[in-house]
Amino acid sequence: MDRAEVDTRIRSIIEPFNKKGIAITDDTTFAGDLEFDSLTVMDFVAAIEDEFDIIISMNQQAEIEKFGQLVDAVNDQAS
């Protein structure tokens, strides 16, 4: 799996959580642009973890603010 594929799969997972239909780039922030609250984060992270069969611990989540950072983090673990 390459980064582009990870990107595509995360984009499809994010869709139901992207209530306002924001255009997503690598710089899109979860808390600011997408307005994710803690409950949304939990469901979203669980969906990503299940899709890629990985763990994104709270410690890692604290480092991830933007969409691009998430793709990188998942790509590191999934490849």
Next chain:
Amino acid sequence: MSEGIMQSDQPTEREGDTPDLFSKFDETIALREGLLASGVEDPFSLVMEKVLSPTRAICNGRDTILLGTYNYMGMTFDPDVIAGGKQALDDFGSGTTGSRVLNGTYQGHKECEDALREFYAMDHAMVFSTGYQANLGIISTIAGKGDYIVLDIDSHASIWDGCAMGNAEVVPFKHNDIEAMEKRLKRIPEGAGKLVVLEGVYSMLGDIAPLAEMVKIAKEHGAMVLVDEAHSMGFIGEHGRGVCEQAGIMDDVDFIIGTFSKSVGTVGGFCVSNHPKFEIMRLVCRPYVFTASLPPSVVATAATSIRKLMTAKDKRDHLWKNSQRLHSGLRELGFRLGTDEPQSAIVAVIMPDLEKGAAMWSALLTEGLYVNLARPPATPANMTLLRCSLCAEHSDEEVETILGMFERAGKAVGII
């Protein structure tokens, strides 16, 4: 005479709008001000001027039934408990002024730990100065860098703070979701240390964990298991040992954390364990070492209370009866509750929003009933809850009176 002298000193009054370190609290300040502006009594600064019994107090000048104290077994005014505390105060003084590992371990602390070992039929017991510190200390000490903590997302603040204080990887799963927990355990890298943290009773909704299934799975994946039984000790299980006892898994759990500030009726926390190396915790657990030990009177009241709780079957039965009656009564009145069936001595009444919740809380207080108002972020799913915790000392009549108060307040506020 100069005009100047008539001018009183006028220090610049700070408006409070200059950004500083307190700016991060502005949202909370505004929320609180908005709430108080609606005319309700401040739910977070209630004063009990007089405490008459485990179930009654004078609150803000009113005779009030207490339905939000976690004083489940009503031990706070037990004559033996009080006598034990007074004796210790006379014999050992008002405080230890020292850490458990230096000058702060008295005879009473050992006796309290003996009582706990007997109560749980376990090899080791360690008493902390609060329940919060017990979770903070044990979790942060045993799970270190490179280890994984798998925990329920609705865990108590003391558990989260224990995780934050240590350096382990923290992996939460959806509340009481066995499959979600198992998936996460499966994904933990080979060889990493694993700690699963669960609670017997979750205090917000009063629901219990499926401990039999969860602990079995945790053990299959080689994890150590810590269960917080703060809200079940004394009440749930044949001997009052908690949900672990009820689920028949006392031997599979590595650590049970508990508190003296609920059923035991005083303050303090503890951890019991059968782990052969457990005693080393006394030297390596910082929240145990770097704080003063509990006062002699407190450990004496705790030890007396714990011993009485071992055989308090009648009280357990009455508390169970009270919980069932309040739960069914509130349901019949049309309130939405946290659980479909009563699972503990906590009955959580779900409010439509914070404004209605605060109005209802205030209306109940005017009726002469105290319950806990729980609001986000402490609550799951951002709910506003009126949390009721019953006491074995509530009489059958009192429970009926409480239901009447809920009916009147609920209609006045427009919730039912």
